[in-house]
Amino acid sequence: MSDAPELIRLDALGPSGPYRSQARETIHDVTGHPVAELSLVPRLYVRRGLAALRRARPLPVAERTAALAEAGRLFGSATVNGLTVQEYEHAVTRVSGLPIAVVREATRAVATGLAGAYGFAGQARPRGSRDTSYGASNAVWIRRGDVLAVLAAGNHPGIHEQWAEALALGYRVAVRPSRREPLSAHRLVSALHAAGFGTDHVVLLPSDHGVADDLVAGADLAMVYGGDAVVDAYRASTTVLPHGPGRAKILVTADADIPRHLDTIVASVSEQAGAACVNTTAVFVEGDPAPVARAIAERLAGLPSLAPESAAAVLPVRRVDAARELEKFLYAEAAGATAWLGGDTVVDELGDGAAVLRPAVFELPHANAPQARLELPFPCVWVAPWSREDGVGPLRNTIVLTALTFDQELIARLLDEPTIRNLHVGDHPTHVLVPGLPHDGYLGDFLMRSKTFTHRAPTPP
Template sequence: MAGSPTPVHLDALGPKGPYRAQARDVVHDVTGRPIAELSMVPRLYARRGMAALRRAETAPLDERVRALAEAGRLFATATVNGMSVDAYQHAVARVSGLPISIVREATRNTATSLAGAYGFAAQARPRGSRDGSNGAGTAVWIRRGDVFAVLTAGNHPGIHAQWVEALALGYRVAVRPSRREPLSAHRLVTALHEAGFGRDHVILLPSDHAVADDLVEGADLAMVYGGDAVMDKYRASTTVLPHGPGRAKILITADTDVMRHLDTIVDSISQEAGAGCVNTTAVFVEGDPAPVAKAVADRLADLPSLPPEDDRAVLPVKRLDTALALEKHLHTEAAGATPWLGGDTIVADLGDGAAALRPAVFQLDRADAPQTRLEMPFPCVWIAPWSRADGLAPLRDTIVLTALTSDQALVRRLLDEPTIGNLHVGDHPTHVLVPGLPHDGYLGEFLMRSKTFTNAAWEMP
C-alpha cells in the first residue's frame, strides 16, 4: 500500500462479514495525503452487531487459546486484508507519526500478548478460586457478563494487546477503532477472524461518538480510552473501565546522585517517542531542580528530527499545522515557567507538510504548579522542586511513579497511596512494562468475579 495513489478500504467487520458503509472517514498521513477510507457504521447496524454478539455462544477455552496464538502469528507476519506486515507498519508510522521502530516493536509485542493472553488474564485470578480443596465446595472464577465493548485510542498500536484478554476469558467483543489510527484494530480483528474466531464473537464497528455511546450501553462491560472528560464521565461506573491520561512522574530525593540516574530519567521522558501514557511528564526534585533540568535538556537536544518511516527516527511527527497548534498551546500553558528546551520552538519542519515535534523541558517554581498535570504527545517534561512539606499531593493521580530514593519509609507511603497506579524504586524507567504484571491494574479484575460453587452430588468437570 505504501506509495499507492488509491486509499485502502477499511470496512466495518460485522457478524455477516465486511461491510462498506456509505459514510466514510478519510484517514490521512502526516503530510495530509489520504491513506485509507474507514467505513462508519450507522446506529442500526451497530445494534444488530451487538445483538449477534449477545446470541453467540462462547467457544471452549482450548479453541480460544489456539486461535489467539494463530491470530498473533498472522498479525505479525502475514498479509492481512491485502497488506503485508511491512506495508502495515509503514502505513501506521505514516498515519500515527510514531517512529517505525516503535510500530515494529508494538507488532511483535501484540503477537506475544495474543499467544499468552489467557495466562496474562489469569494473573488476576484470586488464589481462593484456584484451590478446590475446601471440602465439597470451591470458588469459581466467572465472567461478569458476556459482551464487552472497547473504544480504543490511536496514540499507540500497542494498546490492542490488552483487550484481547477479554476474548481469552470467553467474552464476545465489539471494537470501536480510533478514527485517527484504525489500521491496527482492523488488522487485528481480521487476523482473529482468519485464525478461527467467529464473526459473531469479535466485530469491528467504526462509528461516531453517538453510536459509540450505544456500544457502551449495549454491552455488559466496556473499556473506554479518553481524556479527563472520559474519566469524569465514567469514574463512578461499575460497568465501564475508563483509561485516561497517565501523568507518569519521577521523584528524586536529596540522597540521590542524579547524574548516575540520568539515563533512566531521559529514557522515561523520550522513549516510545514520548507519546505514551507511561512516558514521564513531570520530575520532582528535592532541592534545586535547575541542574536536573539542564542535564535533561542537554541530552534531549541531541535527538534527530526525521520522517517516521526512517529507521533512525525517535521523535513523533504530525502535520505541520497540527504541530504549530500544539506549539502554541504549549507556550500558552508554559507561561511563567523557565524554558530549558523548546521555549523558542518545538516544530522541525520536514519540508513535505509534516513536522517532527522536538523535545521541551520547562522548570517550575513549585510542586503544585498546574503544568505538572499537562501531558503532551511528544517528549515534554516539567521539572519542579519538591520538599517533604509538599507531601504526596503532587505525586498523586499518576499511572506510574519512579522513585529515585533510599528512603524506605517514603517508599512505603508511596506504595500505600491508592492513586499511584504503579511504583518503581531505582533505575526502572516509567515506560518499561514487565510482562505479566499489571499496567493499570489487571483487566481480569474488572472482567471477572469469584463465586462459591458447592455440589455434593457431582464433581466439577
Template sequence: MAPEPLHLDALGPTGPYRTQARETVHDVTGRPVAELSVVPRLYVRRALAALRRAEAPPPDERIPALAEAGRLFATATIDGMPVERYEHTVARVSGLPVPLVREATRTVATALAGAYGFACQARPRGSRDPSLGTGTAAWIRRGDVLSVLVAGNHPGVHSQWAEALALGYRVAVRPSRREPLSAHRLVGALHEAGFGTDTVVLLPTDHSAADELVTGGDLAMVYGGDAVVDKYRSGTTVLAHGPGRAKILVTADTDATRHLDTIVDSVAAHAGAACVNATAVFVEGDPAPVAEAVAERLAGLPSLPPEHEGAVLPVQPLDDARNLEKYVHAEAAGATAWLGGDTLVGDLGDGSAALRPAVFQVDRADAPQTRLEMPFPCVWFAPWSRSDGLAPLRDTLVLTALTSDRDLVARLLAEPTIRNLHVGDHPTHVLVPGLPHDGYLGEFLMRSKTFTTSPPR
C-alpha cells in the same frame, strides 16, 4: 500517481461491510491513505445482539487461536496487506517512528500468545475449577459482551483487550478514527485464526453511536482524556483509561546525575507519546541542574519523517504541530524553558513536522503544568520537599522513585492513586509482561462466587 486509498471495511457478524458513509484517513502530510467505513447506530445494535447470541469457543480452542492470531498479526498478509506495508502505513498515519511501530507489532503478538495466562494473574487464590470438587469459589465472567473504544496514540494499546477473548467474552471494538489500521488488522487476524465473526467485531462509528456501544455491552473499556474519566468515574460497568501522568521523584539522598539515562529514557522512549512516558520530574532541592542536563541530551534528537529508520520523535501535520506549540508555550508562561522555548516544530518540508522535545522548569511542586500530558517528549521539572508530601505525586499511572528512603517508599506504595511504583533505575515506560498495567484487566472482567453441591439422595 498516488496509490488507491485502502478500504477499511467494518468487520461485522456477517463479515466485511462497506458503508456509504466513510471517513478519509490521512497521513501526516494530509495525503489520503484509507477510506474507513462508518457504521450507523442500528448496525451497532444488531452487531451487539449477534455477539450476545453467540457462544465463545471453549478454552482449549480459543487459547491456541489467540496465539495463532498473534503470529498472523506479526507476520502474515491480512486483507491484502503484508506486515511491512501495515507498519509503514501506520507510521505515516500516526506519525510514530516506524521502529516503534515494529516493536508494538511484536508486543501485540506476545500479548496474544500469553493472553490467558496474563488474564489469570488476577484470579483469586480461593477460586479454582469447580469441576475439581464441591465447596469452592468459582471465577466467572461479569457478563458476556465487552465493548472496547480504543485509543489511536500507540498500536500497543491493543495488547490488553485480547485478554477478554481469552476469558470467553465476545468483543466489539470501535477503532480510533485517527489510526484504525491496527484494530482492523488485529480483528482480521483473529477471524483468520478461528474466532467467529460473531465473536469479535470491528465497528467504526461516530461519537453518538459510540455511546450505543458503551451502553449496549455488558461491560466497556474506554480510552480518553479527563472528561472521559470523569464521565464514567462512578460507574461499575465501564473501565476508563485516561492520561497516565507518569512521574519521577528524585530525593536529596540520590545523585541525579547517575540516573540521567533513566530520566531521559522515561521522557523520550516511545517517542514521548505513550501514557507511561514521564511528564513531570520532582527534585528534592534545586531541579535546575537536572533539567539542564536532560535538556542537553534531548536537544540532540533528530527531526525525521516517521518512516525513517532513525526516527525517534512523533510527527504531525505542520498546522497541527504549530497549534500544539502555541498551546504549550501559553501553558508554559512564567516557567523557565531549558529546551523548546523558541520552537517545538521541526518542519520536514512536506507539510508535516516533527514535534521537538521540550523541558520546562516550574517554581513549585503543585504547579498545574506538572499535570500537563503532551503527545511528544515534554517534561516539567519542579522542586519537591518533604513538606509538600505525596499530594503532587498522586494521580499517576507510574512513579519512578530514585531514593533510598524506605519509609518514603512504603508510603508511596500504600498510596492508592499511584497505580504502579518503580524504585531505582527502572524507566516509567518499562512494564513487565504479566504484571498489572493499570490493575489487572481480570479484576474488572471477572468475579468470584461460591459453588457448592450436595450428592443426590
C-alpha cells in the same frame, strides 16, 4: 489516468463479515495525503452487531488459547487485509507519525501479548478460586457479563494488546477503532477472524461519537479511552473502565546520584517517542531542580528530526497545522515556567507538509504547579522542586512513579498511596512494562468476579 495510490479499504467487520458503508472517512498521513478509507457504521448496525455477540457462545478454553496464539502469529508476520506486516507498519507510521521502530516494537508486543493472553488474564484470578481442595464447595471465577465494548485510542498500536485478554476469558468483544489510527484495530480483528474466532465473537464497528455512546450502553461492560472529560464522565460507573492520561512521574530525592540516573530519566521521557501514557510527564527533585532540567535538556536537544519511516527516527511527526496548534497550546499553558528546551519552538517542519515535534523541558516554580499534570503526545517534561513538606500530594494520580531514593519510609508511603497505580524504585524507566504484571490494574479485576459453587449429589429416593 490518476497516479494516486489506491486507498487501503478499512471495512467494518460485523457478524456477517466485511461491510462497506456509504458513510466513509478518509484517513490521511502526516503530510495530509489520503492513505485509507474507513467505513462508518450506523446505530442500527451497531445494535445488530451487539445482539449477534450476545447470542454467540464462547469457544472452549483450549480453542481460545490456540486461536489467540495463531492470531498473534498472523498479526506479526502474515499478509492481512492485503497488507504485509511491513506494509501495515509503514502505513501506521505515516498515519500516526510514530517512528517506524516504535511501530515495529508494538507489532511484536501485540503478537506476543496475544499468545500469552490467557495466562496474563489469569494472573488476576483470586487464590481462593484456584484452590479446589474444598471438595463439593469451591470459589469459581466467572465473567461479569458476555459482551465487552472497547472504544480504542489511536496514540499507540500497543493498546490493542490488552483487550485481547477479554477474548481469552470468554467475552465477545466489539471494538470501535480510533478514527485517528484505525489500521491496527482492523488488522487485529481480521487476524482474530482468520485464526478461528467467529465473526460473531469479535467485531470492528467504526462509528462517529454519537453512535459510540450506543456501543457503550448496549454492551455489558466497556473499556473507554480518552482525556480527563472521559474519565470524569465514567468515574462512578461500575460497568465502564475509563483509561485517561497516565501522568507518569519520577521522584529524585537528595540521596540520589543524579548523573547515574540520567539515562533512566531521559529514556522515561523520550522512548516510545514520548507518546505513550507511561512516558514521564513530570520530574520532581528534592532540592534545586535546575541542574536536572539542564541535564535532561542537553540530552534531548541532540535527538534528530526525521521523517517517521526513517529507521533512525525517534520523535513523533504531525501535520504542520496540527503541530502548530499543539505548540500554541503548550506555550499558553507554560506561562510562568522556565524553558530549558523548546522555548522558541517545538515544531521542526520537514518541508512536505509534516513537522517533527521536538522535545520541551520546562522548570516549574513549585511542586503543585498545575503544568505538572499536563501530558502532551511528544517528549515534554516539567521539572519541579519537591520537599518533604510537599509530601505525596504532588505525586498522586499517576499511572506509574519511578522513585530514585533510598528512603524506605518514603517508599512505604508511596506504595500505600492508592492513586499511584504502579511504583518502581531505582533505575526502572516509567515506560518499561513487565509482562504479566498489571499495567493499570489487572483487566481481570474489572471483567471477572468470584462466587461460591456448591455441588452435592442429590439423595436417592
